[in-house]
Amino acid sequence: MASETVKVVVRCRPMNQREKELNCQSVVTVDCARGQCFIQNPGAADEPPKQFTFDGAYYLEHYTEQIYNEIAYPLVEGVTEGYNGTIFAYGQTGSGKSFTMQGLPDPSTQRGIIPRAFEHIFESVQCAENTKFLVRASYLEIYNEDIRDLLGADTKQKLELKEHPEKGVYVKGLSMHTVHSVAHCERIMEMGWKNRSVGYTLMNKDSSRSHSIFTISIEIYAVDEQGKDHLRAGKLNLVDLAGSERQSKTGATGERLKEATKINLSLSALGNVISALVDGRCKHIPYRDSKLTRLLQDSLGGNTKTLMVACLSPADNNYDETLSTLRYANRAKNIKNKPCINEDPKDALLREYQEEIKKLKAILAQTVTSNRLTALLSNQLFDKVEQTEEKLPPPPPPQPDTEAEKQLIREEYEERLARLKADYKAEQESRAKLEEDMTAMRNSYDVKLSTLEENLRKEAGGYCPEASGVGGVLWMLFSCLLSLSHQILCPNRILPGNE
Numbered sequence: 001m002a003s004e005t006v007k008v009v010v011r012c013r014p015m016n017q018r019e020k021e022l023n024c025q026s027v028v029t030v031d032c033a034r035g036q037c038f039i040q041n042p043g044a045a046d047e048p049p050k051q052f053t054f055d056g057a058y059y060l061e062h063y064t065e066q067i068y069n070e071i072a073y074p075l076v077e078g079v080t081e082g083y084n085g086t087i088f089a090y091g092q093t094g095s096g097k098s099f100t101m102q103g104l105p106d107p108s109t110q111r112g113i114i115p116r117a118f119e120h121i122f123e124s125v126q127c128a129e130n131t132k133f134l135v136r137a138s139y140l141e142i143y144n145e146d147i148r149d150l151l152g153a154d155t156k157q158k159l160e161l162k163e164h165p166e167k168g169v170y171v172k173g174l175s176m177h178t179v180h181s182v183a184h185c186e187r188i189m190e191m192g193w194k195n196r197s198v199g200y201t202l203m204n205k206d207s208s209r210s211h212s213i214f215t216i217s218i219e220i221y222a223v224d225e226q227g228k229d230h231l232r233a234g235k236l237n238l239v240d241l242a243g244s245e246r247q248s249k250t251g252a253t254g255e256r257l258k259e260a261t262k263i264n265l266s267l268s269a270l271g272n273v274i275s276a277l278v279d280g281r282c283k284h285i286p287y288r289d290s291k292l293t294r295l296l297q298d299s300l301g302g303n304t305k306t307l308m309v310a311c312l313s314p315a316d317n318n319y320d321e322t323l324s325t326l327r328y329a330n331r332a333k334n335i336k337n338k339p340c341i342n343e344d345p346k347d348a349l350l351r352e353y354q355e356e357i358k359k360l361k362a363i364l365a366q367t368v369t370s371n372r373l374t375a376l377l378s379n380q381l382f383d384k385v386e387q388t389e390e391k392l393p394p395p396p397p398p399q400p401d402t403e404a405e406k407q408l409i410r411e412e413y414e415e416r417l418a419r420l421k422a423d424y425k426a427e428q429e430s431r432a433k434l435e436e437d438m439t440a441m442r443n444s445y446d447v448k449l450s451t452l453e454e455n456l457r458k459e460a461g462g463y464c465p466e467a468s469g470v471g472g473v474l475w476m477l478f479s480c481l482l483s484l485s486h487q488i489l490c491p492n493r494i495l496p497g498n499e
Contacts, residue, residue, distance in 0.1 A: 004305070008333040009056035009071050010037050010326070012312040013096040024315035028322060030057045039323055042316040052326050054310075054333060063109035064100060067309070068116045075305045076117050080124040082220060082232030082341040086239060086299035087113055090267075090328065091311030092321040093243030100309055101240045102193075113309075114214065114238050118185040121216060121236070134219040136176045137185060139192035142291050143210035144262045150192035150212070151175050161294055168302075169294050176217070189214060197259075209259045211266065211292050214238040233342040237299060241267070241292075244321065266290040271328060277301045278334045305339045308332050 012028050027040045029049070035057045038049040056071050072087060079085045089097035103112025125133045139150040140159070147159040152175050160172045179185050197209040220232040242263045269290035276282040277300060287297045299306045310329035312322050 003336045003338050006300070006306045006308060006332050006335040006337060007055045007071060007075070008308045008310065008329045009035075009058065009067065010052075010054055010310045010312055010329060011058045011062070011067065011096060011100060012037070012314050013099075014059070014061065015315060016094070019313070019315040019317070022315075022317065024317050026314040027316045027319055028312055028314040030059055032057055032059075032062070037312070037326060039319070039326060042319055050323070050326075052330050054329065064103050064112055064116070065109045067100075068113055072113055072117070072307060073120065075307050076120045076236060077124070078305050078339070079216075079218060079234040079236045080121060080220075082234045082343055083339050084235045084237075084298065084304040084342065086237040086296070086304050086306045087117075087309070088237075088239030088241060088296075088299075088307075089309045089311055090241050091243060091325050092313065092318065095243060095311035095313050095325070097243060097309075097311045098240055100311060101238065114189065115182075115186060117216070117236060117238065118182045121218065122182050122185075130223045132221040134221075135179050136217045137179050137188055138174050138176050138215045138217075139188065139212070140171060140174060140215075141196055141210040141212045142266065142295070143197045144259060145266065145291055147171055147291055148195075148210075149174050150195045151177060151188060155195045161291060169297055171295075179216075185216070209242060209263070211242050211263075212240045213295060214240075231343065235342075237296075237304075239296070244324070266292040269293050270296070271331075273300055274328070274331050274335060277336075278331050299337075300335055301337060303339055303342075304337055306335075306337055 010030070012030055015024060015026065025042065027042055029038045029040075030036070031038070035054050037052045037054065037057050039052075040049040041047055056067070058067055075085045075087065087101075089100050091097050099112070101112050101114050103115065104110045121135065125135065137151075141148050141150055147161060148155055148157065149159060149171075152173075157173075159174060161169065162172045163169050177188055179188065192212075192214070196212055215238070216236045218234040218236075220234065222230045222232070224230060244264055244267050269286065270293055272286050272289065273293045273296075276285045285301065287293045293300075298304050308329060310325050312325060314322075
């Protein structure tokens with residue numbers, strides 16, 4: 001099974017009003033062309049900025065449309081083919097995570113990744129031929145380490161996390177809703193968004209106090225050329241993580257402080273999982289340390305195509321948090337996943353065989369001509385080698401097996417082979433010259449033969465059967481020889497017809 005790394009991009013927002021009022025300076029620069037991000041330590045201006053390289057780097061003024069088309073589009077396309085996919089935004093509170101995932105309805109270029117994914121999926125559904133789709137959605141949040149169904153009848157009910165040997169980790173009792181259009185998905189998303197836990201902090205007046213996961217499950221029924229049905233299942237997890245917080249900046253107290261503690265603990269557990277996955281020496285991956293890491297278990301090191309969007313604040317007073325996010329993202333890009341199409345094992349095996357047959361046919365078509373030529377040349381070369389080997393002196397008696405002697409033998413063999421190849425080339429050139437000479441001789445013979453036929457015709461004079469062709473030539477020759485012999489034996493007698 002082929003592996004691929006987690007895709008990671010960074011997005012830096014502009015200064016917000018609060019940071020401008022505090023006269024903050026920007027310490028982050030982005031090289032979009034190279035996917036690089038630089039951060040300057042405000043307390044050490046003489047030091048060079050720290051540099052990080054990712055799969056993409058963007059400012060917030062870069063439209064979400066561009067980010068989606070360049071990075072997210074291939075992942076969502078894979079989901080419509082039967083792969084699992086996860087897109088999640090990470091960063092400190094107020095860094096633009098929800099803006100990136102949800103976006104704005106106007107302008108349309110700043111619509112978020114989530115609504116764009118809806119459009120992408122249903123566009124694929126409408127364009128597919130000989131294929132039926134069943135699309136379902138669920139929406140949950142993790143609040144204070146409790147799982148809640150944002151689309152359920154009771155959004156405060158705590159749900160249990162279970163694990164199945166085949167299905168993997170799942171939430172027992174989580175409601176699934178069949179959706180038929182983009183508008184239907186957006187209505188469900190809006191309904192769940194209203195049920196999310198949000199609160200005011202000094203950093204963000206609408207701060208998310210929970211992690212949320214919106215999941216779109218797709219069952220794909222396709223009919224092949226033989227009329228057989230094949231079932232595939234794709235799943236897209238759209239994750240909006242709560243931001244990491246520092247109490248000194250958010251001013252959180254009471255319930256807000258408890259929420260912040262739980263958020264930071266789960267994000268710390270996520271960081272530990274990422275570190276363990278990247279560290280090849282670590283045998284135990286601590287997925288069970290939080291509900292978040294258990295739900296993302298398949299997305300980090302498992303059967304999923306994963307994209308992480310790291311959101312940054314450019315302000316110097318957020319230097320530590322921004323640097324932490326960059327280091328976090330830099331580790332995540334080294335995680336290796338093993339995504340594969342979710343389908344019936346028999347269908348998977350059949351598809352692998354069919355793909356292998358196509359590859360072999362393509363290789364065969366490309367090499368069949370060269371193989372014939374190679375075989376012809378090889379046979380001629382082998383004949384030449386055999387003839388030459390008969391002329392070679394017998395091999396010397398075996399000597400001690402040393403590297404120097406092996407090298408000497410190898411060089412001698414290569415020298416002989418080079419000579420044989422040169423002889424073969426010379427022989428081919430000689431053959432070509434011989435064929436050229438034979439053609440010239442044949443042409444000359446034809447001219448002379450025509451001249452001879454004409455002369456014989458004139459000398460024969462009388463009866464000449466088949467005036468042209470081999471028979472005519474033989475008859476003319478016979479007539480001339482007969483006349484010549486008669487003149488020699490009976491010089492005084494005149495033959496009939498020669499009076």
